[in-house]
Amino acid sequence: MSTTAESPPGTGVDTVDAVIIGAGFSGLYMLHKLRDEMGLHARVFETGHGVGGTWYWNRYPGARSDSDSYIYGYTFDRGLWEEWEWSERYPESHEIRSYLEHVADRFDLAKDITFGTRVVSATWDDERAHWTVTTDGGETVVATYVISAVGALSASNTPPFEGADTFRGPTFHTGHWPHEGVDFRGQRVGMIGSGASAVQATPLIAAQAAELTVFQRTANYIVPANNGPVDPAVKAERLKDWAGIRERIQNSNFGFELYLQDKGAAEVSDDEREALLEDFWNRGGFHIWLGGYADMFFSTEANDLVRKFLDRKIREKVDDPETAELLVPKGYPFGCKRNPLDSGYFETFNEPHVHLVDVKSNPISAITETGLRLADGTEHAFDTLVFATGFDAMTGPLNRIDFRGRHGQLLREKWAEGPRTYLGLMSHGFPNLFTVTGPQSPSVLSNMPVSIEQHVDYIGRIIDDLRARGAARIEPTKDAEDGWCAYNQEIANATLFPTADTWYMGANIPGKPRQFLPNLDFVGPYRAKCDQIAENGWEGFAVDGEAVPAGEHVYTWAVA
Structure with a gap:
């Protein structure tokens, strides 16, 4: 049974299996995963006029990765990993862009990316079990799945200084x-x-x-x-x-x-x-x-x-x-x-x-x-x-899009007191919406390409299983989400992290709820936890309304 969304006849609306928002590390691998490895029809919308995501915009003097170059890239393809040679220990932004352009060329990804286009809204239709996505260019696309690959640090922040528009220089x-x-x-x-x-x-x-x-x-x-x-x-x-x-x-x-x-x-x-x-x-x-x-x-x-x-x-x-x-x-x-x-x-x-x-x-x-x-x-x-005033980190990029879930609920309104997710991957009431390295996942407390690959692979695993079952929708249960949010703060509060006024805590944005935004399970233990959740029949998720309670291990801190 196909789970591909169907648009109303005669509307001229494009219909795809998945819409991916963003063409950085996350979006490029997500497209390759869904299209080339799983045979699905996916489209990517990217605000920039080229691939790179955050690195498309970050071109200031000295901009470079703070991860060693040999691990700051994809490892899913051995040939790709071996054929690219970095020039330095920490690659500059232009070299990272060149690498991502090489990846896009190698896998012929650009043909399914619409550049210079911002996703304005995505609205869930519970009866038809699909999302309707609209762009600033006026295009409408219907998709079974929406994957946010917008990045954790892509919503720049300029404090609202008095007289900010009066300066006569650049x-x-x-x-x-x-x-x-x-x-x-x-x-x-x-x-x-x-x-x-x-x-x-x-x-x-x-x-x-x-x-x-x-x-x-x-x-x-x-x-x-x-x-x-x-x-x-x-x-x-x-x-x-x-x-x-x-x-x-x-x-x-x-x-x-x-x-x-x-x-x-x-x-x-x-x-x-x-x-x-x-x-x-x-x-x-x-x-x-x-x-x-x-x-x-x-x-x-x-x-x-x-x-x-x-x-x-x-x-x-x-x-x-x-x-x-x-x-x-x-x-x-x-x-x-x-x-x-x-x-x-x-x-x-x-x-x-x-x-x-x-x-x-x-x-x-x-x-x-x-x-x-x-x-x-x-x-x-x-x-x-x-x-050099940073970003509205993690939640900011997601809150700039009108995600409307079941009963028209806005994601940013649901998150008004802080993000509410399960595994940093999905949010209750927003079926078939995935966030790659979203808030409450290890993400920014890790070498990002490693966490990105894990999330993309996991999303692919979920979608593959749904299609094999003939299932139309998946989302976290409210209980699992409540448990994950409480657990996320509990383990953060066991450390010194909350004692610092940082963007990890949302402290750099006036009025932003003070909540620890990443997750402290760390890469290896988090990966193992996700795998066990899948092996135990998607604990904490509801598939077509059939819920599997999350086990105690989900909320057990076991740092490697």
Whole structure:
């Protein structure tokens, strides 16, 4: 029995098995999975005019992955994995786009992608068991399944500064950078924000600008990237170990070949701890964060021991003691805020034309015609403003689309107090709507391509099973969703994560509910949990109204 949606006769409406929203890592693999591996008719709608998703827009100076290049890509196809050679340890955005363009060409994906088109709404018809999707171009498509592949960090955020539209010079947001680039030579540049994009962009903008002033609300713990070409011998060894690497990252905590220490920071001697942290600092990357001491995520005492090391490293890099003190993070634990990788950020503030302004104690009160004004009345004049102010993470991209489920309920209204999902994959009352690496899944706490592949494969498994049964719809039960939401917050509250005002908690968006947005099951344990749910007859889901209660194991925390 086919479960393909049927549109009313004579309407001229396109009818497909699935609509996929977004053509980044998630959307491209989802299309390949459904079309090439499962034989379904799928269409992709992408706002940009090319593939890449977040990487289509993120073209600011220094934009690059913070995952090692050999694991920042698909592993589902060995030939694809072996034929692509990255130039550096951490690939820049243009190289990631080239890689995704290569993937699209290799699998002939573009023919089923409609570019330059935004999905405006998707409305569920419970009687016909299909979705009606509309676009900003006026097209209507009927589909049995809708898969959101919009990404976790694709809805850029610009704070509503008073006078934001009055500045007479050009303004740029790091999340939507001009494709032709920006020439900062001879410019007085003001950069608002000091998160991951600012950390990457600051050294390169400073190298051009006549003057650069960074307005910092929250200082970041930043560890060295130690980027550069990868040793050919290391490349050769990795090339031979596709199966081993794939197995290890899929069953790891974070999608990296990094493993937390057996002993905690508070359990080892000062000399042993210092030696390990120094070694990890010199290696670069996320070793200190994701391969360090597990107790630093639970114990303030242990966290303070690691912070002491990192604070000293910052002070060693920055010449001016007052500036160094501003750059030393305060008021939150290390590891509970996104940990950017550093390629000269701290040293940039040793340059005489680069300035740091603390807007925690003296906030920005307004954007003016010539620059900006602080709360104490201080005026700063600029030729150009750069907003490195981040994203409305995880829920923001989904809330910008009018998803209407059963009885016309809007998803954003259901989520008014925070996301409500089961496994970060589906939401009760919205049958056949899937969110790839959605809120309350490991997603942003992992190497994203690993989590993306797991979700895409799982969605394919669900749809394949539905079609084999001749079933029309699937959705989580309310009980399973309630349990997952409670469990998600319970395990977060067992850690130090909620003590930090981060976008993980929605704290960067005024009025956004304070709720931990990712999931802390981590990659390997979460994968195992999903597999067991499937093997136990789709625990926590209702297929054509027949519900299977979620077992206790679903809400058991078992970090690898």
